[in-house]
Amino acid sequence: MKHVYFDYAATTPVDSRVKKAMLPYFSEKFGNTMSLHSFGQEAKLVLEKSRETVADLIRAKPEEIIFTGSATESNNLALKGIAFANQNKGHTRLHRYASPHRYASPQQIQRFWRAKRCGQVIISPIEHPCIIETAKWLQKQGFQITKLKVDKYGMVNPLALEKEIRKDTILVSVIHASNEIGTIQPIEKIGKICRNKGVYFHTDAVQSFGKIPIDVNKMNIDLLTASSHKMYGPKGAACLYIREGVRIEPILHGGGQERGLRSSTVNIPAIVGFAKACEICKKEMGKEAQRLIKLRDKLIRNVLKIKGSYLNGHPQKRLPNNANFRFDFIEGESIILRLDLLGIAVSTGSACSSIKLEPSSVLLATGLKPAEAHGSLRISLGRWTTEKEIDYLIKVLPGIINQLRKISPFKVIKSA
Amino acid sequence: MYSKKVMEHFQKPHNYGRMKNPDGVGCVGNPQCGDVMKLYIKVWKNKKGEEIIKDILFETFGCAAAISTSSVVTDLAKGKTLKEALKIDNKKIVESLGGLPLIKIHCSVLGADALKKAIQGYQSKKKDDK
Numbered sequence: 001m002k003h004v005y006f007d008y009a010a011t012t013p014v015d016s017r018v019k020k021a022m023l024p025y026f027s028e029k030f031g032n033t034m035s036l037h038s039f040g041q042e043a044k045l046v047l048e049k050s051r052e053t054v055a056d057l058i059r060a061k062p063e064e065i066i067f068t069g070s071a072t073e074s075n076n077l078a079l080k081g082i083a084f085a086n087q088n089k090g091h092t093r094l095h096r097y098a099s100p101h102r103y104a105s106p107q108q109i110q111r112f113w114r115a116k117r118c119g120q121v122i123i124s125p126i127e128h129p130c131i132i133e134t135a136k137w138l139q140k141q142g143f144q145i146t147k148l149k150v151d152k153y154g155m156v157n158p159l160a161l162e163k164e165i166r167k168d169t170i171l172v173s174v175i176h177a178s179n180e181i182g183t184i185q186p187i188e189k190i191g192k193i194c195r196n197k198g199v200y201f202h203t204d205a206v207q208s209f210g211k212i213p214i215d216v217n218k219m220n221i222d223l224l225t226a227s228s229h230k231m232y233g234p235k236g237a238a239c240l241y242i243r244e245g246v247r248i249e250p251i252l253h254g255g256g257q258e259r260g261l262r263s264s265t266v267n268i269p270a271i272v273g274f275a276k277a278c279e280i281c282k283k284e285m286g287k288e289a290q291r292l293i294k295l296r297d298k299l300i301r302n303v304l305k306i307k308g309s310y311l312n313g314h315p316q317k318r319l320p321n322n323a324n325f326r327f328d329f330i331e332g333e334s335i336i337l338r339l340d341l342l343g344i345a346v347s348t349g350s351a352c353s354s355i356k357l358e359p360s361s362v363l364l365a366t367g368l369k370p371a372e373a374h375g376s377l378r379i380s381l382g383r384w385t386t387e388k389e390i391d392y393l394i395k396v397l398p399g400i401i402n403q404l405r406k407i408s409p410f411k412v413i414k415s416a
Numbered sequence: 417m418y419s420k421k422v423m424e425h426f427q428k429p430h431n432y433g434r435m436k437n438p439d440g441v442g443c444v445g446n447p448q449c450g451d452v453m454k455l456y457i458k459v460w461k462n463k464k465g466e467e468i469i470k471d472i473l474f475e476t477f478g479c480a481a482a483i484s485t486s487s488v489v490t491d492l493a494k495g496k497t498l499k500e501a502l503k504i505d506n507k508k509i510v511e512s513l514g515g516l517p518l519i520k521i522h523c524s525v526l527g528a529d530a531l532k533k534a535i536q537g538y539q540s541k542k543k544d545d546k
């Protein structure tokens with residue numbers, strides 16, 4: 001049986017060049033970056049060199065990069081760290097006290113918390129669960145969360161965003177490219193609006209980092225999340241870019257690593273791998289994107305020949321490696337399992353939501369009905385995807401869709 | 417994630433399709449939750465004069481668990497008297513499938529409900545005819 005991997009948006013295999021770069025840092029060069037002896041200094045040196053390489057990919061300064069353990073952690077640090085460091089923005093006089101008076105009666109305490117209004121955080125409705133859940137948690141802490149709307153392609157309207165920004169808006173967080181439908185947001189415009197209004201702008205660039213060019217200065221980005229395992233690096237390494245001068249609080253306190261913003265012993269092997277992966281992406285990005293766009297468009301052209309099939313996300317402004325479809329009358333999971341039986345690995349959406357039963361919130365945000373959102377399929381390509389593999393998928397998919405439609409109780413269109 | 421038995425039924429479901437002039441139809445679930453199950457039954461009398469499910473077909477929109485549940489329900493109910501068929505519950509279905517993941521147990525409940533509805537549909541139709 002053939003094995004074909006079409007789920008590069010979930011995770012990627014580690015490139016052999018990356019693995020080779022990492023190997024010495026497990027048993028030979030194992031020092032702790034905080035140690036003063038030569039073992040430690042050797043580790044410190046390679047850490048700083050890695051920081052330069054990662055920063056270089058998004059044209060940041062090395063000291064603006066904070067290494068973390070995962071994109072989820074980076075996003076948590078960005079949202080919580082910014083929200084708490086700037087919670088009084090816009091209403092300083094009203095909230096001189098962070099907590100009620102210690103002799104306050106229960107009624108007074110209740111009144112205090114009810115009156116406490118922390119600033120506003122704006123997010124898009126198509127964020128990854130780690131942003132949405134963090135925002136929900138912040139709401140419980142008293143922050144006001146505003147969810148923007150998106151159009152049918154999953155695109156945020158920068159003008160609508162501008163209207164939502166208030167005096168007490170602390171942060172705007174919009175995903176750079178959707179992990180599910182691949183739509184690339186007008187980040188540069190959004191960044192400009194935020195900059196003009198004096199609001200911090202964070203973008204979750206996990207899916208776009210290393211795949212399309214990013215320039216944090218040109219795009220007016222204040223904070224950016226990127227992850228190693230989505231770009232042929234190892235799992236367990238990620239980073240948060242924090243523009244110089246941005247006010248942020250740590251969420252992990254301890255030994256003071258990473259400028260005190262992320263205390264934890266630094267995971268040198270993973271970070272070395274992350275940096276190597278960035279180096280490779282920088283060199284190969286242009287050519288690789290063109291190759292993937294060609295494959296992606298061939299796939300889209302052919303899958304849309306199936307009757308009752310649609311493309312989710314923007315037809316042009318989408319990631320080079322993402323195609324997301326939906327099919328009338330059938331459910332996504334059954335398509336995935338049928339394809340898996342033929343050795344083809346695809347997904348319905350975010351890997352993190354595959355154990356939940358609800359339809360994708362991203363697809364619902366684009367205006368799809370729940371029944372339509374249930375029938376979606378995400379196919380993500382990568383460095384080792386070949387035209388032959390695309391042809392194989394194109395060959396077997398119509399049959400599977402047909403078979404499943406035969407079982408479905410809904411009206412069946414005659415398939416092409 | 418799924419048992420061997422589930423995958424077998426999912427790959428080659430038994431008794432699927434639409435029935436012309438069924439005696440009873442049971443439709444449960446809704447597309448919002450991602451599962452819709454439709455069962456069609458044909459009822460005959462056996463030699464003893466008891467009513468039996470002569471033929472049963474299903475149509476299902478849903479995940480692998482929903483499809484395999486439907487398939488196994490048709491297997492379990494086929495040839496049974498209505499009385500026996502009404503006793504088929506979700507436990508029996510899960511058992512015949514060699515287990516279901518916890519979050520998919522509701523599919524087996526749907527299966528049992530669809531069968532019950534189809535039989536009840538037949539019985540009320542019979543009453544109306546009289």
